[in-house]
Amino acid sequence: MGAIEDEIARIEEEIRKTHYNKATQGHVGRLKAKIAVLRLEREKRARSGGGSGPGYAVRKSGHATVALVGYPSVGKSTLLTHLTGAESEAAAYEFTTTTIIPGMLSWRGAAIQILDMPGLIPGASTGRGRGREVISVARNSDLILFLLDKTHLEFRSLLAELERAGIRTNQRPPRIVVTSKERGGVEVHSTVRLTKMDAEQVEGIVREFHLHNADVVLREDATPEQLIDVLAGNRVYIPAILAVNKADLIAPNERPPILHQLSPTKVLFVSASREQGFQELKEEIADALAFIRIYVKPPGQPPDLAEPVILRRGNTIADLLQRLPPELGASFRSALVWGKSAKFPGQTVGRDHPLADQDIVTVVVQRGTKA
Ligand SMILES: Nc1nc2c(ncn2[C@@H]2O[C@H](COP(=O)(O)OP(=O)(O)OP(=O)(O)O)[C@@H](O)[C@H]2O)c(=O)[nH]1
Ligand SMILES: [Mg+2]
Numbered sequence: 001m002g003a004i005e006d007e008i009a010r011i012e013e014e015i016r017k018t019h020y021n022k023a024t025q026g027h028v029g030r031l032k033a034k035i036a037v038l039r040l041e042r043e044k045r046a047r048s049g050g051g052s053g054p055g056y057a058v059r060k061s062g063h064a065t066v067a068l069v070g071y072p073s074v075g076k077s078t079l080l081t082h083l084t085g086a087e088s089e090a091a092a093y094e095f096t097t098t099t100i101i102p103g104m105l106s107w108r109g110a111a112i113q114i115l116d117m118p119g120l121i122p123g124a125s126t127g128r129g130r131g132r133e134v135i136s137v138a139r140n141s142d143l144i145l146f147l148l149d150k151t152h153l154e155f156r157s158l159l160a161e162l163e164r165a166g167i168r169t170n171q172r173p174p175r176i177v178v179t180s181k182e183r184g185g186v187e188v189h190s191t192v193r194l195t196k197m198d199a200e201q202v203e204g205i206v207r208e209f210h211l212h213n214a215d216v217v218l219r220e221d222a223t224p225e226q227l228i229d230v231l232a233g234n235r236v237y238i239p240a241i242l243a244v245n246k247a248d249l250i251a252p253n254e255r256p257p258i259l260h261q262l263s264p265t266k267v268l269f270v271s272a273s274r275e276q277g278f279q280e281l282k283e284e285i286a287d288a289l290a291f292i293r294i295y296v297k298p299p300g301q302p303p304d305l306a307e308p309v310i311l312r313r314g315n316t317i318a319d320l321l322q323r324l325p326p327e328l329g330a331s332f333r334s335a336l337v338w339g340k341s342a343k344f345p346g347q348t349v350g351r352d353h354p355l356a357d358q359d360i361v362t363v364v365v366q367r368g369t370k371a
Helices: 003-017 025-048 076-084 131-139 155-164 199-208 224-232 252-262 278-289 317-322 326-330
Strands: 064-070 101-107 110-116 143-148 167-169 176-180 186-190 214-218 236-238 240-244 267-269 291-296 309-312 332-338 347-349 360-365
Touching: 003 025, 025 199, 025 224, 064 076, 064 131, 064 155, 064 278, 076 101, 076 110, 076 278, 101 278, 110 278, 131 155, 131 167, 131 236, 143 155, 143 278, 155 167, 176 224, 186 199, 199 214, 199 224, 240 252, 240 278, 252 267, 267 278, 309 317, 317 326, 317 332, 317 360, 326 332, 326 360
Parallel strands: 064 110, 064 143, 143 240, 167 236, 186 214, 240 267, 291 360
Antiparallel strands: 101 110, 176 214, 291 309, 332 347, 332 360
8 A cells, every 4th residue: 555545544544533523523524634635646646657547448329328336246247238238248256347348228219328347346446456447437427327236235335435436426516616816814604504514614624625715605504525525626426326136036025124224225126137127227217317308390390209309407409409410500590499498488599598308499590591
């Protein structure tokens, strides 16, 4: 282990030994900030030292990408094969899969890329096993599908491994803004009452990041961890779902304790080899990816109801234009919208208008151009 590793281990040990209460929470917050700063430093060195690890070549394709994350042998490859038809070797020993293997699932007109990956083991975020590769693919995915089986139920440690690599699942970005400035020290403003840390503790954490002049605005009752996430700045926020595989080997009376252990996370039971629970799994995946269908209506013609353009919730007219012939984008003047996102049928909107599922859209182009 390197010096940074030792230092992180030492501080983690100190946190474990500290009894957490009002009197120590400021101290613990600063220790957590120190760890985050050390991890940033470690990442920086890993990148500059040419130690970027093995390259991986998976091109994202389809409307969204789902990363399969789980311990070795829980059935990730079996699931990929049975869900998508893609060949991925499955075997009764660990670490069968050594590279990233893509498959494609079609679901109500949406093409969902699913990536089978090597099993994740503790220490992956520091590069153990193929950990770095798995984590970097997970970071770039639109959804993480965690897979467990009844002999590998340690979901918390799986999550912790991703968290150490800056991946936050099923959380939204904290409503905190930190702006550095020339002078004036650290000023803390909050629009809500802070119960998880006080202004002095906020300042202590901010200073650990070598920021001595900054405005910090908190718009929620944030935790020290959330503030550290904002200061570290390299976090990604990704939705996730959890499935327990090999349900064929789980007796009905074994389910409640499993649900209890994993609570409050919602659990789907599936059997990859027997294709059980697939309908619900596909629906959960599509739901989490928040697809919306947009029907394009050429001027003076009926909308194309047979082939919607598949977008994601939050996408706008600009995103729609990306998927239409480039001439339309180039000579775009405005769009007319019918449906849930329109204030009234046929509303005229611009590029930044957010669309809703099943909207009908007509693109209006500038006079003198043809489209
Ligand atoms: N009974 C049962 N066995 C399964 C099921 N799914 C997978 N298996 C078995 O579990 C073993 C491991 O399956 P894999 O698909 O190779 O597991 P993996 O998660 O890809 O493993 P690694 O690539 O090593 O990380 C194989 O022997 C599979 O046949 C299931 O639903 N039920
Ligand atoms: Mg595998």
